[in-house]
């Protein structure tokens with residue numbers, strides 16, 4: 001698991017060590033230099049003569065870059081520091097100069113910005129040390145102009161020309177929330193110190209981070225992290241592997257209310273995913289015609305009422321005001337679920353509430369209800385609660401708005417996207433496991449069925465431990481993303497292929513743990 005800590009927590013953990021004279025900057029900058037060397041060795045035979053350009057701001061982030069530059073210059077690399085502020089870390093500057101590094105005072109001669117950017121773009125490595133956790137707002141002044149010019153010089157493409165290594169974080173991102181309010185240089189790698197910061201894991205900034213390296217500089221961080229990211233081993237270890245005394249009921253029955261004659265496929269996809277993820281049983285509770293399609297695809301499904309350990313409500317169901325009565329006619333499935341949903345607040349059955357199911361909610365909800373909106377659906381949900389918010393606001397600050405939805409409803413919220421953000425009562429998760437190919441019709445229905453199976457398997461525990469639903473939802477996002485990758489590595493993937501890849505994905509996660 002990757003744990004991310006807010007800037008204030010990192011500073012609080014640094015303070016006593018700095019007071020005690022611990023050489024934190026030396027540790028950080030040395031590790032940074034070693035990472036740069038390792039990356040260079042992977043790309044060229046000889047290090048001598050490799051060109052490194054440091055983009056250096058006024059604070060300690062610039063200090064890290066300058067000290068690392070000093071280490072690299074002593075190894076024979078040609079290092080140039082570009083100062084974007086008239087202030088620069090004194091010790092770092094001295095270290096670089098004494099190691100033979102060159103210094104360009106860009107702040108004093110902004111007309112050179114384009115030429116400096118062109119030079120940096122053709123270097124082997126650019127170290128982005130303009131601001132770190134001390135940034136206030138979007139990059140401004142010479143730093144902003146240089147990033148714009150350098151982005152132009154690289155043709156806007158990561159991976160072309162110089163390899164960009166961000167020092168602690170890509171300069172200008174919101175360290176705590178991942179917001180991007182101005183120009184930011186996309187990094188190929190980010191070397192962060194002490195602990196990951198939430199902004200490195202959260203979109204939109206997460207897309208600018210590249211490979212993430214966390215350097216231990218000896219901080220002891222107390223309390224709970226601001227954000228977590230599960231890794232494969234966490235999910236494999238927690239997977240509900242059946243034992244010899246288990247039977248289908250103890251493994252968990254998923255009740256599925258999904259699909260209409262307009263969207264029967266959603267029910268097929270959710271049911272397939274729940275079955276393929278190892279549900280003990282799937283009960284389909286929806287319109288009869290859709291039930292036939294579900295049974296034709298998955299003969300394991302039972303289309304009869306009975307007890308369930310989790311509900312999946314809403315895939316392929318339009319919002320309640322547009323539901324042309326199909327669910328009322330179709331065995332009363334949705335109406336029953338509506339009653340069950342109400343009852344579940346006391347009766348305690350975990351539920352995945354997706355798509356049209358979201359319009360059925362009557363908060364307050366328990367944390368074992370997991371809402372699975374995408375950004376547009378979250379906008380609708382938040383606006384229903386009086387928030388003046390648009391989809392683009394949700395996309396610009398997903399953690400903030402997922403958290404708001406959790407506060408307003410009480411439910412656990414899984415916000416779907418290229419990075420999936422989950423917020424529950426015990427904290428937040430950001431999962432980046434899915435290939436971009438997974439943004440395809442029906443992928444959300446598969447996630448809902450998969451999550452339903454995972455909640456059913458640990459139903460009682462989910463109700464007892466308020467934070468567990470969020471952890472399981474984050475795990476479902478990981479499995480979903482991995483299954484998409486496994487279904488067709490590096491290429492297009494259809495939703496049903498993802499469901500079909502679940503058994504092998506789960507087996508490999510369990511085997512690796």
Ligand SMILES: NC(=O)C1=CN([C@@H]2O[C@H](COP(=O)(O)OP(=O)(O)OC[C@H]3O[C@@H](n4cnc5c(N)ncnc54)[C@H](OP(=O)(O)O)[C@@H]3O)[C@@H](O)[C@H]2O)[C@H](O)CC1
Pocket residue numbers: 014018024025028057058059060061062064085087130131132133134135136137138139140141143167168169193194
């Ligand atoms: N303390 C240590 O020994 C360690 C620190 N580490 C590194 O330090 C940074 C945090 O350093 P800090 O000096 O607190 O802040 P920054 O370097 O991030 O930036 C602050 C200066 O940047 C200028 N600034 C602020 N906002 C902007 C902006 N939007 N655009 C341009 N410039 C900005 C500001 O200067 P002014 O003159 O404008 O006021 C600040 O002075 C941390 O990220 C680590 O890299 C290491 O972890 C090791 C231990």
Ligand SMILES: [K+]
Pocket residue numbers: 061128129130131132166167168169170171
């Ligand atoms: K930086």
